[in-house]
Structure formats: C-alpha cells, structure tokens
Amino acid sequence: MKIFLILCYLITAVLNLSFAQSSPTRINWEQDIDYLIGRLEAQHPNIYANVSESEFKGMAENLKFKLDSMTDRQITFAIQDLLAAAKDIHTSIVPWQTQDSTVLSYFKMYPVFFYHFSDGLFVKAANTQHKHILGSKVIKFGDIDAEELQKRMLDLVSGDNFNGRLAMCDLYLSLVGAFEYCGVELINETLTLTLQNHAGDQFEYSVEPLSLQEVMQLIIASRERKGEKDFFELNELESAPLPLYLSKPGNTYWYQYIAEQKTMFVYLKEMQPKSEGDFERFYNEVLDQYDKLGAEKLILDVRNNGGGDHFEMPLLKRVIARPELDKPDKLFVVIGRVTGSASQHFATQFDIYTNATFLGENSGGRPNHYGAQRPFILPNSKLPVRTSLIYHQDATEWDMADCTHPDYYISLSSDNYRKNEDPVLQFIFNFDEVKDLPKTFKEKLSKAYNEEGYNALETAYFDFIREYNSTGINKGKLINEFLFWLLPNRKSIDDYAKFLKLYTEECPEDTESWYALARRNEIAGNFDLAEHYYKKSLEVFPGNTLAKRMLNLMKFEIANSNTKDR
Numbered sequence: 080m081k082i083f084l085i086l087c088y089l090i091t092a093v094l095n096l097s098f099a100q101s102s103p104t105r106i107n108w109e110q111d112i113d114y115l116i117g118r119l120e121a122q123h124p125n126i127y128a129n130v131s132e133s134e135f136k137g138m139a140e141n142l143k144f145k146l147d148s149m150t151d152r153q154i155t156f157a158i159q160d161l162l163a164a165a166k167d168i169h170t171s172i173v174p175w176q177t178q179d180s181t182v183l184s185y186f187k188m189y190p191v192f193f194y195h196f197s198d199g200l201f202v203k204a205a206n207t208q209h210k211h212i213l214g215s216k217v218i219k220f221g222d223i224d225a226e227e228l229q230k231r232m233l234d235l236v237s238g239d240n241f242n243g244r245l246a247m248c249d250l251y252l253s254l255v256g257a258f259e260y261c262g263v264e265l266i267n268e269t270l271t272l273t274l275q276n277h278a279g280d281q282f283e284y285s286v287e288p289l290s291l292q293e294v295m296q297l298i299i300a301s302r303e304r305k306g307e308k309d310f311f312e313l314n315e316l317e318s319a320p321l322p323l324y325l326s327k328p329g330n331t332y333w334y335q336y337i338a339e340q341k342t343m344f345v346y347l348k349e350m351q352p353k354s355e356g357d358f359e360r361f362y363n364e365v366l367d368q369y370d371k372l373g374a375e376k377l378i379l380d381v382r383n384n385g386g387g388d389h390f391e392m393p394l395l396k397r398v399i400a401r402p403e404l405d406k407p408d409k410l411f412v413v414i415g416r417v418t419g420s421a422s423q424h425f426a427t428q429f430d431i432y433t434n435a436t437f438l439g440e441n442s443g444g445r446p447n448h449y450g451a452q453r454p455f456i457l458p459n460s461k462l463p464v465r466t467s468l469i470y471h472q473d474a475t476e477w478d479m480a481d482c483t484h485p486d487y488y489i490s491l492s493s494d495n496y497r498k499n500e501d502p503v504l505q506f507i508f509n510f511d512e513v514k515d516l517p518k519t520f521k522e523k524l525s526k527a528y529n530e531e532g533y534n535a536l537e538t539a540y541f542d543f544i545r546e547y548n549s550t551g552i553n554k555g556k557l558i559n560e561f562l563f564w565l566l567p568n569r570k571s572i573d574d575y576a577k578f579l580k581l582y583t584e585e586c587p588e589d590t591e592s593w594y595a596l597a598r599r600n601e602i603a604g605n606f607d608l609a610e611h612y613y614k615k616s617l618e619v620f621p622g623n624t625l626a627k628r629m630l631n632l633m634k635f636e637i638a639n640s641n642t643k644d645r
Contacts, residue, residue: 102181105146107459108154112139115158115464118455119170124470128449129166129622138164152185155462156235156260162464163237166622168247168419168444169452169467171237174291176454176463187255188294189270189286190310193217194249197490200225202274203249204312206297212274212284213313214497219273221263231261239423240481240620242416243443255288314499322501324380324413332358334365340508341375343368350387350421358390366397369404377404378507379429380413382439386420386450391428398433407486408514410435413503414483419444426483427473436510438503440490442483445622446474479590481620487513488551506551513550519543520557525564533574537581544585555586562595575599583615590620597626601633609633 103111116139119126127135142157149157159172174186191212194203200217202209217225232251238244251257255268263270272284297310314321324346327333331349336342345365352358369377377398398405412435414426423444429435430446449467456463474480489503520543527539544554562578569575576599582592597612613630616623 102151103460108146109143111457111459111462112143112158112161114458115139115161118464119165119466122453122455122468123165123167123170123466124449124468126165126170126466128624130164135161135164151460152256153260155182155185155460156256158462158464159237160235160260162466163235163244165237165466166239167449167467168237168239168243169450169465171465173454173463173465176465177456177461179461182461182463183291185256186291187268187288188253188291189255189288190294190297191253191286192249193252194496195229195245196493196496198492198494200229201313201493203496204310207309207311209286210311213311213316214493215274215276215284216493217272218275218281220258221265221271223261223263228258228261228263232257235260238443239419239445239448240441240443242441242482243419246416246419246443253294313493313497317498319499322499323504324382324501325499332361334361334368336368336372336374338372341373342378342507343372343374343376344378344380344504346380347384347422347425349384350390350425352390359393362394362397365394366401376409376411376507378411378413378504379435381418381422381425382413382415382503383417384422384425385417386422388421389424390421391425395428395432398429405433405435407434407436408510411507411510412437413439414442414485415440416443418442418483420448420450423448423483424471424473430483431474436487437483437485438487438489438506439485440488441485444483445481446478446483447472447476477625479594479616479620479623479625481590481622484553484556486517486553486556488553490551513547513552516547516550516552517557517560521561521564524561525568528565528568528570528574532570533577536574536578540581555582555589555592558582558585559591572603576603583612588619590616590623590626592616593619594623594626594629598629601629606633606637 116136138161142154142161145157146154155172162170162172174183177183190206191202191209192204193200202212202215202217205213219225220228229248229252232248233241233244235257236244236247236251238247255265255270258270259265268288270286270288272286273281274284275281314325320326323335323337323344327346331351331353332345332347334343334345337344343365368374398410404410410433412426412429414437418426419442423442423446426437426442427446430437448471449469450471451468452465453468454463454465487506489506491502495502523543524536524539528536548554558578558581562575562582565575565578576596579592579596579599582589583596586592593612593616597609597616600606600612601609610630610633613626613633616626617630
C-alpha cells in the first residue's frame with residue numbers, strides 16, 4: 080500500500096537519469112557526516128527530541144571509524160541508520176529525490192514485496208517470474224529468522240513510532256542494501272528465502288535483484304495497464320471483487336454511498352487537492368449527498384494515507400455542526416500504520432473535536448510531531464536527505480501519546496487480503512453489537528468496586544476482557560477512562576495505585592500507563608519507584624517530554640532538599 084505510493088515518487092528520477100559521480104573518498108564521507116550533523120542541528124526543530132545528543136554523535140563517530148571497511152552502499156545505509164535514530168518519519172534518505180545514477184545504484188531492488196499481516200510476514204506482490212510464491216509465508220531471509228530480520232530492519236527505518244516504521248519496512252525489505260546492512264548473507268546479491276506454502280510445507284527460494292529502474296517500470300506498466308501485465312498483488316489472484324477501499328487505485332480521494340447500510344464511505348489516500356480549493360468542494364458534496372440520500376453513518380478512511388497538507392477543516396466544521404452525526408455509532412475514522420504526517424493531523428483533529436469511533440491499527444504518526452520536511456544534498460556523496468522544518472503541536476502540550484490508538488483494533492490477515500475482505504467495514508456494519516461495551520465496562524467495574532472492593536474490581540475487569548477481548552476493544556482506553564472515575568471514587572489511594580499497576584501490566588507499550596504510575600509514586604514519596612517508572616515511560620517513548628520534565632524536576636527537588644538538609 081504505502082510502498083507503491085513511495086515508489087511512484089521515484090518515477091521521475093529513475094526514468095530520467097542524467098549523470099553519475101565518482102566514488103566518494105573516506106575524507107569525502109567524513110565531511111558529509113559532519114555536514115549532515117550540522118545541517119540537522121540547524122534545520123530540525125529539535126533533532127535530539129528522541130535520541131540524546133551524545134548517543135547520536137557517538138553513532139556518527141563510530142561510523143567514521145568503520146568507513147575504511149565499508150562499501151559506499153553500506154555507508155549509505157549506515158547513514159540511514161543514523162537518521163532513523165531521530166525517530167522522525169520526515170528525517171531520512173530520500174532516493175526518489177535524485178537523478179544521480181551512482182546514488183540510485185545503491186538502491187537495487189528485488190522484484191518481490193512483503194507485508195506484515197496479523198498472521199506474519201508474507202509475499203504480497205511480485206513480478207511474473209515470482210508470481211507463484213505470492214501468499215507464501217516468510218520463515219527466513221538467508222539464515223536469519225524473518226522475525227529477527229524484521230526487528231533489525233525496523234531499526235534502520237525512519238518513523239515516528241513502531242507502526243510508522245513497520246509501514247516503511249515494506250519498502251526496505253526489497254532493497255539489496257538493507258539486507259546487506261542487516262547481516263543477511265547474499266551471494267552475488269542473490270537473496271535466499273525460506274518460505275512456507277498454504278499446505279504448511281517449507282521450501283527454499285532464490286530471488287535476484289533488478290535495477291531500481293527495471294522494478295519501477297514493471298510497477299508503472301502494471302498499474303497503468305500498459306502492455307502485458309507483469310506485476311501482481313496477492314489479492315489479484317482471487318476472482319472476488321476488490322474491497323471498497325482498494326477499488327479505485329488511481330483516485331486519491333472519493334466517496335461512495337452504500338445504500339443497504341445507509342452509509343457514506345469516504346476514502347482519502349492523499350491530503351493533496353486535485354485542484355486549488357477542491358477539498359472544500361469535495362467535502363461539501365459528500366455531506367450534501369449524505370443528506371440527500373438519507374445516510375445514517377459516515378466513514379472517513381485514512382488507513383493508507385501517507386500525508387500531504389492540512390485540508391480537514393471544512394469537513395471537521397460541518398461534522399461538528401451536526402450533533403445527530405457526531406456520535407460514536409454514526410461517525411467512524413479508519414486509521415492504520417500508513418496514517419502519518421498530514422493524515423495524522425486529520426486523525427488528531429477528529430479525535431480531539433468529535434465523538435468519532437476510531438478503528439483499525441495504531442496510526443503511524445504522533446499527534447504532536449515534526450514535519451514540513453525540506454530536502455538537502457550531502458555535498459560529496461550527493462545523497463539526498465530530508466528532515467523536518469517545524470513542530471506541529473496538534474494535540475495538547477501534555478499529550479504524550481506516540482500514536483493515535485483506535486477504539487477497536489481490527490487487524491488484516493493474509494487470508495483477508497487474498498480474499499479481498501475488509502474486516503473494518505464488516506465491523507462497522509455490525510457495530511450495534513459492540514457500541515455499548517465502554518458503558519458496560521464502566522458499569523460492571525464500578526458496581527463491583529462499590530459493592531465488594533478492589534479485589535472484586537480486578538475480577539470484574541478480567542471477566543470483561545475474557546468475554547469481549549475478541550471484539551478488538553482497546554483495553555488501554557477503557558482503563559484510562561475508568562481511572563477518571565476511580566480517582567474521586569476510590570476507597571483508598573492504594574486501590575487507585577493498584578489499578579494503575581494493573582494498567583502497566585495490561586498495556587506495557589503505553590507510555591501513558593508508566594507515566595501515570597510514576598506520578599502516583601512521586602506524590603506518595605516513593606521517589607525510587609517514581610524514577611523507575613518515569614524511565615519505563617521514556618523507554619517506551621523517548622519523546623515523552625512530560626515524563627522527561629517531571630523526572631528532571633523530581634531529581635532537582637530531591638537534590639535541593641538534600642542540600643538544605645546539610
């Protein structure tokens with residue numbers, strides 16, 4: 080999905096190669112690394128927001144030390160590794176912004192693409208030569224387990240959070256240089272895969288790379304239906320029609336009324352208007368048709384939207400002005416790992432200002448994030464790099480989330496994709512079955528606590544999760560909301576602290592859970608525990624500025640208190 084959007088940006092570069100350069104010397108590379116650090120410090124609003132200056136510059140110095148033992152391609156991916164440490168989706172090497180054939184040669188590709196579905200990593204697309212392995216599960220890349228290789232690759236990929244890196248990982252898993260950098264043994268650049276077919280049988284399979292130009296030409300011809308098709312997606316093997324959200328691949332935003340469900344479906348793939356002012360026209364038309372056709376639900380789908388610019392206000396205002404529409408069982412926003420940058424802004428605004436129900440995966444962007452990237456060229460190697468220019472504080476200053484979490488997690492399996500099924504749409508059509516679950520959760524837990532105390536509260540919690548976990552309901556959101564009730568209604572502060580501890584155990588990847596537990600322990604005077612939990616919060620999300628501030632303030636107050644005592 081996002082891989083094809085990114086690859087399309089490469090069209091101009093790979094089809095219009097104009098010049099090549101001589102190979103950089105060691106001194107050239109050292110100069111480029113120094114230039115890179117200086118440019119990032121000058122341009123990025125805070126390049127050290129998610130990585131310490133000492134760690135970042137230490138990585139750069141370590142790279143300089145190893146330059147003599149590395150090829151130019153390895154150095155290129157090492158520089159990308161350095162950029163990825165900033166944990167900013169807009170800070171990376173951007174090969175689609177060069178026409179230099181030497182630079183582009185570092186990005187040779189295999190004509191096979193992979194995707195991480197809910198049931199593992201699978202071959203999602205391939206050219207005709209490799210069409211017969213579509214839908215195979217990947218067990219190993221070379222002698223490295225697929226899961227381990229993906230972990231290594233994720234560290235190489237720029238992204239605001241885990242899901243943002245996961246989206247970009249689809250592209251890197253087809254790059255020869257990325258495999259080489261992550262330790263996969265390649266013989267003459269041939270990649271050996273261990274795959275598993277639908278029958279469960281494992282087999283080895285070899286893939287040889289093509290130039291970036293050749294892979295691009297295959298994809299372009301396929302998507303434009305020029306000549307005989309030579310590139311295939313897994314879901315094209317089935318006779319079932321494409322799911323609605325994939326049904327108009329050449330259209331960047333459109334809507335369709337689903338009469339039998341009385342639902343207006345709006346698909347937004349890019350936040351770029353087709354002409355000046357067109358988004359306002361489009362949104363007005365959507366809601367005019369919503370009224371005319373007697374629609375009862377509105378779905379806004381940005382799951383495959385990688386960004387653009389901010390064009391949500393005309394729609395947001397009109398939705399807010401309609402209280403009969405602005406309800407959790409009427410208004411739905413679909414998000415996913417690709418949702419980032421301007422589409423993250425879109426999701427953040429609807430999350431803050433409407434009562435929409437969010438569905439899908441965690442978004443690939445952060446509510447408060449860096450953006451408006453600007454490119455620049457490293458002077459000697461000519462590597463094209465981009466980095467952020469401004470800070471978007473779209474949410475409140477104290478919003479510490481590293482993504483937008485859906486209210487219901489709806490995953491996509493390889494079988495769903497192959498059969499052209501959309502579990503998100505099916506979930507919405509059956510939403511009446513689950514719409515009261517948040518209310519039920521609060522009622523069950525508060526009743527148990529009021530009548531029988533804390534142990535009964537925990538029992539009620541686990542009973543609820545056991546019964547309703549299969550719905551995909553976001554238990555972190557449920558717990559967080561319940562804590563607002565529990566704090567003023569607690570029978571003792573220990574009860575509140577114990578439920579906070581349960582929050583971290585149930586949601587260890589939520590930076591908010593560790594922060595809340597840290598604050599409670601700090602207030603109680605348990606400073607060692609508070610420091611431990613603040614650090615856990617920062618381990619989950621290094622960019623949690625609130626956790627950083629409170630930890631430093633606590634340490635400062637303790638140090639000054641000790642000074643006064645002496």
